[in-house]
């Protein structure tokens with residue numbers, strides 16, 4: 001399974017189809033006139049052809065000239081570029097929010113054009129609709145709020161959810177991203193303002209996986225907030241009460257999950273940015289009952305694992321050498337522990353060693369330092385990864401990052417702590433003594449200001465031969481003499497879209513460890529040897545649709561193998577099981593929605 005095969009990089013369909021002449025199928029619309037102009041799904045702005053204006057009662061509601069999609073696209077991009085020029089010299093925050101606003105306005109007005117510009121410019125726009133700017137948007141949500149997007153279920157809705165779910169206007173929903181706002185990126189409890197995260201994640205689903213935007217649903221479960229500043233903010237839009245705890249909390253999530261399942265039994269629910277205790281508890285509670293996964297625990301684990309395997313290859317070593325690596329993980333939360341769980345299984349599988357032997361490679365550090373069995377009140381979730389201090393020469397319970405790095409000289413230093421800058425100059429300099437020929441530094445926390453270190457500092461202090469990855473994007477680093485330090489983006493966006501799409505097309509009712517492992521293996525084998533040896537561990541965000549097609553196919557095939565695939569639409573389980581690997585990739589790719597103006601046909 002863990003053999004590496006370079007998948008033929010398929011051509012970038014999004015680019016080649018940009019303004020393709022193929023005539024799209026008609027789209028039935030049940031409204032007319034101004035109602036269509038105010039519906040972002042159907043609205044074409046000035047792009048409605050004259051015949052359509054007649055058919056739909058739009059004559060006179062628009063200026064007479066018809067503007068082509070290409071012209072509308074260029075007009076938007078020109079406005080975006082002018083905004084960039086006009087905001088030069090202003091603070092990053094002001095510029096980022098201005099960019100988010102202009103994209104959001106388009107999203108609110110004309111979804112087809114919005115998703116087209118997003119797909120075509122994903123590398124440039126992902127940092128605006130996703131991390132890091134989405135973090136800023138969540139922090140400023142009350143002020144930025146103009147119109148609602150998605151659904152809000154609050155503690156006050158207890159007993160009502162089963163009927164409320166029918167308030168959502170779309171008949172079908174494939175993909176739901178759900179948060180309770182309790183751990184938004186590395187920004188902590190942002191209460192109802194965390195809705196920006198499901199919205200951003202689902203935009204990535206549309207751009208990367210071609211999930212039809214009419215069939216997505218961002219959801220906020222507002223059970224209160226423990227963020228005192230928000231509770232005191234007069235303009236805060238969520239419930240002004242402390243978070244529900246214990247059974248009261250779980251009963252709200254249970255009710256929501258039952259309601260979703262009742263209306264859309266096949267919808268996939270992605271849990272996102274829940275604080276650790278609820279992230280693990282809800283995963284445990286629902287994974288065998290509903291089609292769901294936790295992106296921070298499971299999606300992140302696969303992306304990190306692909307990176308760890310990449311670092312073994314970057315050293316010119318075979319994957320079986322994974323078992324000889326020393327890896328320090330800083331952050332024992334949902335993300336860090338998810339990574340450890342999956343990575344330990346992978347080491348054991350690749351090298352044939354026991355889980356215990358595999359565990360010995362990893363050193364776990366949290367806010368109280370090195371996690372050992374000597375710790376009082378050792379968190380049960382972290383306990384399986386705690387070191388026995390008797391086996392650690394020179395290190396003790398609570399040893400600091402710098403002490404651990406100096407002593408262990410790890411191959412990899414991986415941060416999922418949410419604490420900006422904790423890989424300080426001293427820690428990074430200590431990585432120069434790493435036993436690896438190509439030490440790896442993964443500063444995976446988001447958004448940018450919460451990254452454990454910057455890319456520039458990593459290359460400056462740890463040396464030019466490192467492999468570097470961050471959760472939010474950084475520019476590549478100019479090392480002088482024409483050399484460039486490559487910055488990888490190690491973000492779960494490389495996996496969750498494929499996990500969702502592959503599961504959807506398989507028709508599986510569950511998302512199993514096997515399906516998630518297939519996703520991780522696929523990403524791990526995506527990059528060619530030559531790229532890896534140059535420190536390029538992950539593909540460019542530009543090719544995210546290609547990556548997602550491969551990952552989706554891997555997930556689908558795993559579901560077939562586990563006999564969970566029930567098929568989707570006209571394609572049943574037998575047809576799925578007869579597809580070759582390449583045919584599966586093509587099948588997944590051909591099911592990606594692509595934004596074009598469809599002729600609208602009115603039906604009462």
Ligand SMILES: NC(=O)C1=CN([C@@H]2O[C@H](COP(=O)(O)OP(=O)(O)OC[C@H]3O[C@@H](n4cnc5c(N)ncnc54)[C@H](O)[C@@H]3O)[C@@H](O)[C@H]2O)C=CC1
Nearest residue numbers: 185186331332333334335366367417418445446471491492
């Ligand atoms: N790149 C990616 O794809 C992903 C990145 N993340 C990021 O990872 C971070 C953590 O997420 P979760 O694990 O869900 O959070 P969490 O709150 O569950 O865990 C944070 C962990 O960091 C530890 N920590 C806090 N201060 C520390 C310090 N000074 N030194 C060492 N450890 C410290 C805490 O003890 C805790 O174990 C967030 O910033 C999040 O944005 C999360 C998921 C995916």
Ligand SMILES: CC(=O)C(=O)O
Nearest residue numbers: 185273296446491492
């Ligand atoms: C990327 C992501 O899921 C996070 O930072 O929480």
Ligand SMILES: [Mg+2]
Nearest residue numbers: 272273295296
């Ligand atoms: Mg997350």
